[in-house]
Amino acid sequence: MTRHLKIDLPDTENRLDQMAQGVLGKPLDRLEGPLKVSGRATYAAEARPDGLLHGVLVQSSITKGRVTQVGTHPDALAVLTDPRMIRYAAQGMATKGPKRGPDVVEYMGQPIALVVAETFEKARHAAKNLPITYEEETDAPLDPATAPLDRPDAKQSAAGDLDAAMRDAAFVLDEVWHTPSMAATAMEPHAAIAEWDGDHVTIRAGMQMLSSNRQQMADALGIPLEKVRLLAPYVGGGFGSKLGINAEAVAAALAARELGRPVSVVLTRMHDFDLSHRRSESRQRVLLAADADGRLTGLGHESRVSNLPDTTFAEPVTQATPFTYDGAHRRIVQEIARIHRPATGSVRAPGEAIGVNVFECAMDEMAERVGLDPVKFRLRNIPQNEPVTGRPFSSHKLAEAMEEGARRFGWADRNPAPKHTLQGEWYMGMGMAAAVRVNQIIESRARVSLTPDGRALVETDMTDIGTGTYTVLGQIAAEMLGLPRDAVEVHLGDTDMPPASGSGGSFGAASAGTSVYLACEELRTTLAQRMGCAETDLTLQDGEARAGNAVRKLTDLLNGEPLDAEGHVEPGDTAKAVRQATWGSHWAEVAVNRWSGEVRVHRMMGVFACGRVLNAKTARSQCLGGMTFGIGIALTEDMAQDDRDGHNVARDLAEYHVPTHADVPHMEVHLLEELDAHAGPTQVKGIGELGICGAGAAVLNAVYNACGVRVRHFPATPDRIL
Numbered sequence: 001m002t003r004h005l006k007i008d009l010p011d012t013e014n015r016l017d018q019m020a021q022g023v024l025g026k027p028l029d030r031l032e033g034p035l036k037v038s039g040r041a042t043y044a045a046e047a048r049p050d051g052l053l054h055g056v057l058v059q060s061s062i063t064k065g066r067v068t069q070v071g072t073h074p075d076a077l078a079v080l081t082d083p084r085m086i087r088y089a090a091q092g093m094a095t096k097g098p099k100r101g102p103d104v105v106e107y108m109g110q111p112i113a114l115v116v117a118e119t120f121e122k123a124r125h126a127a128k129n130l131p132i133t134y135e136e137e138t139d140a141p142l143d144p145a146t147a148p149l150d151r152p153d154a155k156q157s158a159a160g161d162l163d164a165a166m167r168d169a170a171f172v173l174d175e176v177w178h179t180p181s182m183a184a185t186a187m188e189p190h191a192a193i194a195e196w197d198g199d200h201v202t203i204r205a206g207m208q209m210l211s212s213n214r215q216q217m218a219d220a221l222g223i224p225l226e227k228v229r230l231l232a233p234y235v236g237g238g239f240g241s242k243l244g245i246n247a248e249a250v251a252a253a254l255a256a257r258e259l260g261r262p263v264s265v266v267l268t269r270m271h272d273f274d275l276s277h278r279r280s281e282s283r284q285r286v287l288l289a290a291d292a293d294g295r296l297t298g299l300g301h302e303s304r305v306s307n308l309p310d311t312t313f314a315e316p317v318t319q320a321t322p323f324t325y326d327g328a329h330r331r332i333v334q335e336i337a338r339i340h341r342p343a344t345g346s347v348r349a350p351g352e353a354i355g356v357n358v359f360e361c362a363m364d365e366m367a368e369r370v371g372l373d374p375v376k377f378r379l380r381n382i383p384q385n386e387p388v389t390g391r392p393f394s395s396h397k398l399a400e401a402m403e404e405g406a407r408r409f410g411w412a413d414r415n416p417a418p419k420h421t422l423q424g425e426w427y428m429g430m431g432m433a434a435a436v437r438v439n440q441i442i443e444s445r446a447r448v449s450l451t452p453d454g455r456a457l458v459e460t461d462m463t464d465i466g467t468g469t470y471t472v473l474g475q476i477a478a479e480m481l482g483l484p485r486d487a488v489e490v491h492l493g494d495t496d497m498p499p500a501s502g503s504g505g506s507f508g509a510a511s512a513g514t515s516v517y518l519a520c521e522e523l524r525t526t527l528a529q530r531m532g533c534a535e536t537d538l539t540l541q542d543g544e545a546r547a548g549n550a551v552r553k554l555t556d557l558l559n560g561e562p563l564d565a566e567g568h569v570e571p572g573d574t575a576k577a578v579r580q581a582t583w584g585s586h587w588a589e590v591a592v593n594r595w596s597g598e599v600r601v602h603r604m605m606g607v608f609a610c611g612r613v614l615n616a617k618t619a620r621s622q623c624l625g626g627m628t629f630g631i632g633i634a635l636t637e638d639m640a641q642d643d644r645d646g647h648n649v650a651r652d653l654a655e656y657h658v659p660t661h662a663d664v665p666h667m668e669v670h671l672l673e674e675l676d677a678h679a680g681p682t683q684v685k686g687i688g689e690l691g692i693c694g695a696g697a698a699v700l701n702a703v704y705n706a707c708g709v710r711v712r713h714f715p716a717t718p719d720r721i722l
């Protein structure tokens with residue numbers, strides 16, 4: 001039995017609040033936490049099938065040209081140069097990458113061969129010493145400022161006459177910001193172990209989106225979907241780099257097929273920086289025009305990002321710009337520079353992570369020009385409906401998030417004049433920013449089974465990339481079926497189970513969660529029939545079913561037989577009818593050293609509205625992670641590349657600086673209650689990426705309030721502050 005739902009109409013029924021178990025929303029610990037901290041949760045690289053061989057990818061040492069010859073090495077059992085492996089290297093969303101010839105080099109560091117040997121050390125040694133000859137081309141564009149540009153029509157938009165609005169405005173701003181390239185670099189580097197059994201392949205890999213990854217893998221290997229099984233029960237973070245399949249998985253599968261033995265390809269941290277995609281650097285011009293009262297009459301957001309020629313991904317920098325603030329005259333420009341540097345792709349809130357962070361710096365600057373408090377200026381410019389389209393918002397909590405934040409953070413005490421307070425050698429300052437991120441649901445399926453002993457099992461190929469999926473899916477099932485949380489088992493990360501949304505774009509909990517909800521609804525319908533009542537009159541709690549005065553044990557209702565059901569959710573036309581987003585506000589207090597320019601973040605706070613909260617602890621943790629990366633965007637992250645050849649210079653976590661414990665202050669997270677009827681029956685929306693969108697701007701706006709410096713080249717390292 002499958003319960004299917006296409007989310008089209010608003011759903012205000014709010015069923016989850018009528019359930020009796022009281023498990024949902026609770027700050028429960030992560031189900032798999034003890035396994036992870038004791039080393040019993042095994043990641044892709046940890047499997048050791050008999051006869052395992054080891055592969056190491058060889059990288060190009062030229063930027064552009066052709067490989068004319070790949071030699072061999074005595075330690076190598078095999079050297080593969082299959083183009084399919086190369087095609088899937090770091091292409092952002094894998095299947096959209098360029099269809100390269102087998103020998104074409106498009107960036108320095110591109111994989112061009114796989115060396116397979118009996119041990120990892122031998123493979124690495126052979127890979128380092130493999131003789132390769134090239135025919136080099138020296139005309140590769142590397143600088144986005146001068147490279148050929150694409151301006152896809154679909155990504156440009158305009159309304160009214162922004163130039164006229166700028167001419168006629170009482171106040172204007174027209175400034176350019178630059179954000180650097182950033183690395184996804186999840187805690188668990190990319191890894192894959194492939195093993196064939198006849199014409200079936202099983203691949204253990206770190207991947208975010210198993211059902212689409214399975215299709216990509218089948219396409220790459222030229223075999224039917226049914227012959228591919230992917231296993232990813234534990235994934236140590238993805239940050240977008242594991243959304244599509246990557247070179248290591250394709251290479252491992254091809255090599256294992258050719259050699260007739262299992263093959264492991266585990267990337268080192270340095271390989272991980274080079275061989276998975278990066279976030280594009282960006283150039284962003286923001287134009288703002290306001291009348292004498294500080295009402296925006298026009299706004300423009302012009303972005304330039306980069307990617308390799310013939311790729312389709314472009315960081316959607318302006319994604320939230322159409323609906324965050326009002327203003328009749330508008331212009332959005334998106335340009336993609338075609339350069340020969342490592343491919344760009346989705347990384348941690350692609351679009352808003354850099355777009356909102358820049359735009360919110362511009363809003364802070366404009367507030368000052370207009371002579372309004374930054375909160376008041378924003379509140380004055382929140383639109384009633386989505387500008388241009390006129391679509392209503394499915395929910396709109398931006399104003400509330402700002403008002404609540406201002407109150408909780410003590411914003412009223414802020415002195416707007418920079419350099420207002422010197423404590424010892426530190427200038428103190430406070431800053432804020434809005435948080436905005438688009439929201440969506442993706443098709444997803446799950447199976448939920450009740451076993452005769454009255455326990456439940458949730459099965460789906462959904463992944464838990466450190467986000468708490470095991471825990472929240474278990475909580476939904478426990479709540480719906482009236483079971484204690486420990487009576488529910490959750491199995492994830494295996495394509496033999498029903499295909500889920502996967503983890504990405506903050507859609508995982510809402511999409512997979514709704515499929516679990518639907519499967520449970522179907523089970524409840526059957527149980528209600530057995531109780532002889534309507535589903536709405538059925539109360540399930542602590543393993544008992546109640547309807548009116550009748551009480552029966554769940555185990556009696558099951559009568560020795562298992563009972564299972566599937567849930568299947570699909571997105572409908574919601575996006576045509578309404579603008580749906582998640583909302584929030586960010587607050588920061590910083591100290592800037594007057595002599596060294598060092599910035600220390602003293603306090604941060606985020607207030608977020610993102611639909612129903614499934615687990616107060618995992619939700620808060622998601623926000624803390626996002627805010628921490630906001631500090632990274634503002635102050636430390638910079639994936640430096642060599643401008644002469646485009647290769648990554650920062651290739652490990654000693655060179656690429658993410659905030660460490662010492663950089664992260666006490667952080668407060670407040671979640672506003674929000675039930676968005678357009679988010680489906682669970683009323684759950686995305687939370688994972690909201691925390692990063694705007695967090696960096698709050699820090700940089702606080703830096704300005706402290707020392708009077710506007711840093712328009714991210715990150716705000718000391719040299720840019722002095």
Ligand code: MOS
Binds near residue numbers: 241346504
């Ligand atoms: Mo996310 S960057 O969609 O994994």
